[in-house]
Amino acid sequence: MATLETQIPLPILDGHQHARPAYARGPRSIDSLRLLRISVTDRCNLRCVYCMPEKGVKFLPRTALLSPGQIETVARTARDLGVTHVKLTGGEPTVRRELLEIVRRLDAIGFEDVSLTTNGLQLNRLAAPLREAGVDRITLSIDSLRADRYRKITGGGRLDLVHQGIESARAAGFSRIKINMVVIRGLNDDEVADFAELAREEAWTIRFIEYMPLGESRVLEDFDGGDEAPGLLENHEVRSRIETRIGPLFPVNRASETGVGPAEVFTSEGLRGRIGFISAMSQPFCEQCNRLRLTATGVLRACLFDGGEIDLGPMLRAGADTASLAGAFQSCVAMKPETHSARGGRQMSQLGG
Numbered sequence: 001m002a003t004l005e006t007q008i009p010l011p012i013l014d015g016h017q018h019a020r021p022a023y024a025r026g027p028r029s030i031d032s033l034r035l036l037r038i039s040v041t042d043r044c045n046l047r048c049v050y051c052m053p054e055k056g057v058k059f060l061p062r063t064a065l066l067s068p069g070q071i072e073t074v075a076r077t078a079r080d081l082g083v084t085h086v087k088l089t090g091g092e093p094t095v096r097r098e099l100l101e102i103v104r105r106l107d108a109i110g111f112e113d114v115s116l117t118t119n120g121l122q123l124n125r126l127a128a129p130l131r132e133a134g135v136d137r138i139t140l141s142i143d144s145l146r147a148d149r150y151r152k153i154t155g156g157g158r159l160d161l162v163h164q165g166i167e168s169a170r171a172a173g174f175s176r177i178k179i180n181m182v183v184i185r186g187l188n189d190d191e192v193a194d195f196a197e198l199a200r201e202e203a204w205t206i207r208f209i210e211y212m213p214l215g216e217s218r219v220l221e222d223f224d225g226g227d228e229a230p231g232l233l234e235n236h237e238v239r240s241r242i243e244t245r246i247g248p249l250f251p252v253n254r255a256s257e258t259g260v261g262p263a264e265v266f267t268s269e270g271l272r273g274r275i276g277f278i279s280a281m282s283q284p285f286c287e288q289c290n291r292l293r294l295t296a297t298g299v300l301r302a303c304l305f306d307g308g309e310i311d312l313g314p315m316l317r318a319g320a321d322t323a324s325l326a327g328a329f330q331s332c333v334a335m336k337p338e339t340h341s342a343r344g345g346r347q348m349s350q351l352g353g
């Protein structure tokens, strides 16, 4: 695995530079593209320790964000190129004032699936309108089932509001809820089996995400750039702890699952729901990567960690036609790295996970 020292700097390319960096050796084809993750804001109402610095977060001016119309233009290009799924993310997508308008515009394009990842704090107010506007599925991020610890990890978040949010989502008709838990050694790893238990009673998919060292995460404060980042607990260990509690896990055919994400999905006797593992650190799934990311300001990004970026902003402002936007998508896919390095330079809240 590459270390921090060997990490290749991220080039920011404008829409007219179509060079393929030397490190992008893997076979990459636009035909593999299925999912566009769209960040609608870099702002958030929480400060999760693994995602954002506690203080001094500099947010973009609202005028720098893509407008709902510009997001729609990019999404239409993506649809024409074969993208079937879009995922709205952030920052926290529910703090974007025009979120419902964005969803309506995406819904009108006719994707197979429009989903949203949220911390859930505002679902009480927004679940029903989001459903009405066209969101098909919701993923909630929850990293502890203990109110005190949740507050500590998120920098002040209230778990009771998240519970209310889940109830509102259920009442609004969201049945295939996914829960994401970022597992961090020494912080919340003693709760993995408790999270798995949630799938006993509920038909939810509980997904365990390996902590990824990105940006200025506080988990990394003393990290010297060596191979093994502090905080990482590999998913084989998480799985073994879960199996000790609930019994053996059996793989589920991914084709039968909703979404086109990278999780390996399992079930077990007596579970109504599913258990998923997203193991970007211990088992990178770069070869099967079927996604691109669009930041809130319109930067199309090849990979969470490495690869290149193409800023669509100038093209959109100049009224670029679909053919040039499609060209930018193709160039961006070609810049995917063969496999990602040990540490990414950009903060997760800027990239949308």
Ligand code: SAM
Binding pocket: 044, 050, 051, 089, 090, 091, 092, 093, 117, 118, 119, 139, 140, 141, 180, 181, 182, 209, 210, 211, 212, 213, 214, 217, 348, 349, 352, 353
């Ligand atoms: N605010 C929303 C939320 O928390 O769901 C959406 C944006 S958040 C950046 C998207 C996902 O990335 C969340 O599930 C979050 O837990 C995850 N995430 C953030 N930082 C991470 C990190 N360093 N490693 C692994 N997952 C991370």
Ligand code: SF4
Binding pocket: 044, 045, 046, 047, 048, 051, 052, 090, 091, 092, 119, 141, 348, 349
């Ligand atoms: Fe906000 Fe989501 Fe990052 Fe937590 S993980 S700080 S909720 S963007």
